[in-house]
Amino acid sequence: MNHGLVDIDANSEKFVFSEVMLQDIAPAEYDNYFLAKCYFDVREYDRAAYMVRNAESAVPRFLYLYATYMGLEKRRLDSTTDQSNLNDSGHVKDLADLLATLKPSIQGRLDGYSMYLYGVVLKAVDLTQVAQEVLMQSIRSAPMLWGSYVELAPLIKEKEKLQNIHLGGHWMKHFFVAHTYIEMYLNDEGIKAYEDLQTAGFGKCVYVTSQMAFGVSQQK
Incomplete structure (x- = not known):
């Protein structure tokens, strides 16, 4: 509903809205973000990414990047009938293309969540050493993001390390x-x-x- 009323001037005295200010989401991006989040929750990842493709604030931007990745993974799984082909060369190429897309998007926006996603994709294309460094940087930036720890754990092979x-x-x-x-x-x-x-x-x-x-x- 909010997205359908995007052209309504919420600052007008005729329309009074009580909004909860959410950190790292620009007010102008609220409607697109919440609609994209709804799409994401029902696994419509491509639609979610489309809705926030031009977002500039941190949370919608991360949703765009993460939905892009999840959309790729969903298409891969949906189009694969033989489990032995889940890691074929075509999938590796798709991940490499996604990595090329993510890298310029993340440059200059090195928050912990974006670094987490960057590390996930690096790990998926077997760039494990770089992925380890990126995930460690993600943890230092966003220490409460458990996903970064889970992705990092299999890369630690030695007790001393x-x-x-x-x-x-x-x-x-x-x-x-x-x-x-x-x-x-x-x-x-x-x-x-x-x-x-x-x-x-x-x-x-x-x-x-x-x-x-x-x-x-x-x-x-």
């Missing part, structure tokens, strides 16, 4: 370390890390408890 990784001083790093220990099948270290998190105040956290249970199950 995990212990010496520089991600800043945010407490989310402790969750990442515990998660990565479990991913590396270092279950004793992972369980101990989660026990420390419980002691630190996360005793009622269901995620911590479930991860500890998963670590115990891997020991059997």
Whole structure:
């Protein structure tokens, strides 16, 4: 409905709207953003990307980039009948083309969320070393973005590297370390890390408890 009323002057005394000001979304982009978000939620990624293709503020711009990526992935899966062809050369080329599109879009807008998406695409085309650096930069910029930690974890292959990784001083790093220990099948270290998190105040956290249970199950 808001998008349908985009031409109405909301500043007119005749029309009084109470809007919740959302950080990093320009008021002029509210309507297109919310419509794009609705499209995204129902997996209409191409339509979502189209609605915010000209956005300048941070949140709609990220939605454009992420919807573009998800649209590519959805088309790939929808057009693939043979699971063995999911990673064929055509898909790699599509990802490389997307990377070429994302790179100039991200330059000068290096917020943590854009860096996360950049890292995901780099990882998908097997540029793992660059992806690792980009994801670490994303974490330092947006330390609460758990997706960056999840994408980074499989790239850490050695315990010593995990212990010496520089991600800043945010407490989310402790969750990442515990998660990565479990991913590396270092279950004793992972369980101990989660026990420390419980002691630190996360005793009622269901995620911590479930991860500890998963670590115990891997020991059997």
